[in-house]
Amino acid sequence: MTTETRNPQRQDETLNSIGIKKPRIDGILKLTGGADYAADRNLPNQTYGYPVTSTIASGELTGLDLEEALNMPGVLDIFHHDNFDRLSRSPNDFAAENKVGEPRLPFEDNTIYYQGQYIAFVVADTFEHARAASRKVRAHYRKNDEQLTDIATLDSGEGELPGEDVPGDASSIGDADTAYAGAAVKLDQRYSIAQENHSVMEMHASVAHWENDRLTIYESSQGVVFQRNALSNIFGMPLEKVTVISHFIGSGFGSKLFMWPHAVMTAVAARRLGRPVKTVLTRQQEYLNTGYRPKSLQRVRIGADQSGKLLSLHHDGCNETSPAGLHDDTVSASSMKMYHCENVSATNHLVTVNKCAPTSMRAPGEASGNFALETALDELAIQLEMDPLELRRRNFAETDLSVQLPWSSNHLKECWDNAASRFGWDKRNPTPGAMKDGDEIVGYGMATQSWEAMRQHCGARVGFRDDGTLLVACGTQDIGTGTYTIAAQTASERTGIPVEMIDVRLGDSSLPAGPLSGGSMATATVLPAVSAAVREAVEKLKELATAEGGPLENAESDSIEIKDGRLVSGDRSIEVAELLRQNRVGMIDGEAHTAPGDEKNQYSFRSWGAVFVEVRWDPGISRLRVARVVSTIDAGRIINPLTARNQIEGGIVMGLGMAMFEETEYDPHGYPYNNNLADYIVPVNADMPQVEVELLNHPDYLLNEFGARGLGEIGLTGVAAAVSNAVYNATGKRIRDMPVSIEKLLSA
Amino acid sequence: MRQFELESVEAIDQAVRHRRVHDGQAFIAGGTTLLDLVKLDVMQPEKVVDVTRLPLKRIELLDDGRLKIGALVSNTELAKHEIVMRDYPVISEALLSGASTGLRNMASTGGNVMQRTRCPYFRDPDMPCNKREPGTGCSAIDGINRNHAVLGTSEQCIATHPSDMCVGMVAAGATLVLEGPDGQREVAFEDYHLLPGDTPEREHDLKPGELITHVILDAPRGGGQHYLKLRDRASYEFALASCAAVVNLDGDNIGEARLALGGVATKPWRADAAEAALKGQPATQESFERAAEAAFSDAVAYSHNGFKITLGKQAIVRALRDATARARA
């Protein structure tokens, strides 16, 4: 473990590679088709798997007629409950880094828990043969009369939310009940967010291949180490015999954090057939088998005084979970930290539905919880006849009361001011419907954005090569966010070697273990590890350089610096590559493992932001459009303004989807109605408003030496609330259930 | 893999002859409907006849002022054609509101007329659907029917006809030219698509062996024209409600108005009652609203699509207002 210094008073160093607008170093590969995604992998003698899925939502699989399918051309085998390997479940433990998407193993029992559940797996010599045969599998079921796919049907609309309390999920400070009872101004409202699916561009895919007793699996994964660990548990194999490779990912948004059952089916089939198996899920299968943001119901109660000071806050959540795998979205948890309120209570309930396991989806929990809280605050401001921004200012959290810790760094006030002035918030007319423009009514709304800042342990290896290039390797992955690029920038910063000469290797579980690409923590986690690995390697270089007869013979190790790829001591210097060549050494490497330290117990780490939205409502044709979004983000030091802005803009677009369109629908019989991109509506280019993002750049040195936090999720938070608040300002209609659809606007 | 035979034809009689010999045969033009449905296992042709080499790619102005469009003219070419943009803006606007640029480049005029409903139950071979498998029942009526029709429905099927172009053509007035084993015949465009009734599997008046060779648009009606499409997102979505309006003024009053609706009906819908309600009336908001009421007086709402009645009326009122403004301009 390498030690690091963290110091808030630290002087900003002059940085050369970090903080510059560096286009993605893998961009050319992506543009030219050189990026090898999982489904692009073709191995000799490869076969193709195609899952057969349940057409009922709840019941039992009583039989499978396979004969016709087995006799179809090219079919090699069909796997199902009666002939599948007996495996062990993964312990499914996040801390042990073996969490999976759905702990239930494929075909584990004959119970049907949800529509789309895998009931058989056909393997054939071509994809088309496997698909054609899959349609000839005849399944017999005993169907249950009842199934549950919408938790809203259980909600009475008042009082407690449905579902079971999750032990350990409730948190509180002060006495929210008493404070609420005594408050002069009260609000008690319910909110909901529809189920959303990740709708990733690149389909989920596995290509599994066994060589003797070693398994290699190419997967579109946001966590190669987690998947490696899970597979090793499931197959009872030592870690070093499993390798998971994921060089490029065409977005994941959380659906690829944890392994799904198709990977296990693929690996089993490859072992049994002694041939590689490739499985690429269809869009329909993916909508039903790779997780989703669960629908959540929420209740917010606020007690305040006439000046708008928050006296009491209750935030209760309830989200869907699955019999095939528990998922707690903890939608209310962030409300413990958002504002200064001494009496807060947050709870979460779960309801089991007939769907596959839900999972994390970009800003899990917080995006949903933020919507309820930030909409409730807008409602409170209206009740108080106060500007909604002013209400928030009056309740700024100077410290994190929930854990009694100071913030490591918090520039929320600057975010509010900066975004409000760029947006022109002062021109807002608070009276609903008062701002008109031709056929349209203009509405303004705002919300606070927030996401926790985290850091994990991480390993990295670097190697100085005698051709002047530098290898950087880490067992994390780049999910399209720019991790390759910022790893190169970091190594460049610490060595002076240009980014173009740095060869970054990620997405391979056999590299030093790196973090999941999720939770907005990869940047804060990976960068210090790369930097520390450089230091390790440089120490070895110094020994070489100062050795007898070496170019820096007798120099004090401390006097030597690495600059522009050269070791420099006073007026002597040597190019690193030259040093290696002189010593006939091909590469000098260094490996380091870094981890967060005690700062976690001394400070509370969060990123902050403010988002302002202008909507346009044309009541004559019930048309709602978002015209403008302005957001200012405080996420510590910005490592690469290009990729950073891109993340925030992408988050905003997803937030617009949540606010306006996205809803995975199940019909009253449990049938998934819109499990495809034609019927599941996401924003398209024509829906893009003018989006103006500003990134404050205040390093948070308490988190790591560069002061970087993460910003993959924060852009999404706040958007749904800002839209719904703007909708109220335009229409006078308060839509508390996302998405805001035409029929809700017509009936409100 | 499901095998099918693919044959390319060079002449119309070849195409038509083939169709008679083989049952379970389909023409392929742009393929944007057919290939989708084949992959979903909804259409399972044993033989596919590629008609893209047929000489049906011209747009020709006839002596009587009508415009004759070959069935293989792409949606993009048609929308961007000089005469269509000038004399039939309602059709150009309808086409440009549909699908995406890439799809419009592939999609043909004939294929657009023949496109199938987007009812998700129809598109999933595991679900009961009277249109796909007569007699199995309609999953939408007591399932989710937000995208379904409120006009022209039956107890057997409530699916909408999804085309935008066809709605524009109904408003502009058009005739279909069909070529079959028994020769050529013409059908009025608005009579071509059929109501579901008890036979939702029968969607149009195309006899076995027949090919659409042309659409002939009526001589331009002039006046003000507008196609308005309402939907959740701004692009790349089928209509929840749409209205094609062609308005000719007679002073301050409406002389003749032709109105057609999309997204709300089981076929491209001529709103005759609304047209009648407008005739000779002052071109005012009140008249437009009365017409909209008339258009939906027979509408039947299902569990999720009641809002389409309101939205459809709004589409009519706004399309009339804007078409009238253009007529005045």
Ligand SMILES: Cc1cc2nc3c(=O)[nH]c(=O)nc-3n(C[C@H](O)[C@H](O)[C@H](O)COP(=O)(O)OP(=O)(O)OC[C@H]3O[C@@H](n4cnc5c(N)ncnc54)[C@H](O)[C@@H]3O)c2cc1C
């Ligand atoms: C993602 C997506 C979005 C879309 N959005 C819209 C939209 O918003 N609005 C809209 O209106 N449409 C939309 N469409 C539908 C699109 O307009 C149609 O798919 C297209 O017009 C069909 O034309 P094609 O030439 O590709 O037909 P094909 O797929 O080649 O053929 C369709 C059918 O017509 C038959 N056929 C083709 N030509 C002839 C002929 N000359 N005579 C007789 N039969 C023939 C074929 O046998 C087949 O059954 C969308 C389609 C997709 C895939």
Ligand code: SF4
């Ligand atoms: S509406 Fe028509 S197409 Fe849809 S399920 Fe019912 S019968 Fe089938």
